[in-house]
Amino acid sequence: MNKDDQDPLAETPLSTERVFDGVLLKVSRDRVRLPDGGESVREYIRHPGAVVIVAVMPDGALIFERQFRYPLNRSFLELPAGKIDAGEDILDCAKRELREETGYVADVWQHLGVMHPCIGYSDERIEVFLATGLTHVGHQWDEGEFLEILTFSPSEATAAVLDGRITDSKTVTALFLAAPHLR
Template identity: 60%
Template sequence: MDEGLIERRIDGGEVFRGNWIRVQRDRIRLPDGKEATREFVRHPGACVIIPELRPGVLLFERQFRYPVGQVFIELPAGKIDPEEDLLDCARRELLEETGYTAGVWEHLGCMHNCIGYSDERIEIFLARDMKPGQQQLDDGEFVELFEMSLKDAAAAVLDGRITDAKTITCLFWLQQKLG
């Protein structure tokens, strides 16, 4: 069914390796038989957490993002370590970034946020029955925490205060789940 859309790798490989991302350039064969080049980022994947402090109230972060040069409103998230279980990653990131633990976890789904130039996938988790603790931020990580209602967060998406794709996607998932 999709055969007329599939691109096939001819050759290529890694052109850059950083601490946790890689850049790859491949020569590919298009569905019409012509050749083309694809350059893309290889990413280990990530988990994002929707921390529900109480019904309708979520925990958010404010964090400076260097590539864009501004502070963003986001949900807690972080990359998946090699061989790490997805739920273990979500638990670790929630604790590190917020200091909270959760008694109830639910995997809501998966998103691919940059399909035109990256293979990154982000697993979405809902965390409930929250217990506060001490943040355990990584060196060089600076995060401010604050509460916001789901209703106010949706308004912040519409007025442009929240533009982070993973956060917007999570808010959509949560709204659909809650009906």
């Protein structure tokens, strides 16, 4: 479909109401016109976006974090990631998050793509980066941020996805996008 063509599945907003205006998340409720002319309601979350980094150690191991996630009341294995600040360049964000969370800086950065983790109820996008040529300089955790830093070989990471130890969608997607670069 040409970018100028109207998508026959598009829904047209008729009205918007801000339901919640939080520190991180903004929740809206829109009344929309459906493709068949009918009307419906759409509730969704506005999110500033984030980055995730596949950071490759000199020996080929990948840096992971173990972090408690309150909504699910448990810790998860994840790749380093973080929220994009207003007006922040995505590469600058990736560099900042890698340094703050893991204590590493990278000589080489490659943008691998973007993923949308919750398309049914959020506009969040997560930009995926590969970072190599790592040097440890010391982490700079945010106040109230608690992490364990671990490493896995690419094959150990794949096994952890397949056996259910890694279920975080940004991590699974980033590993998939990075796989051709890790062989």
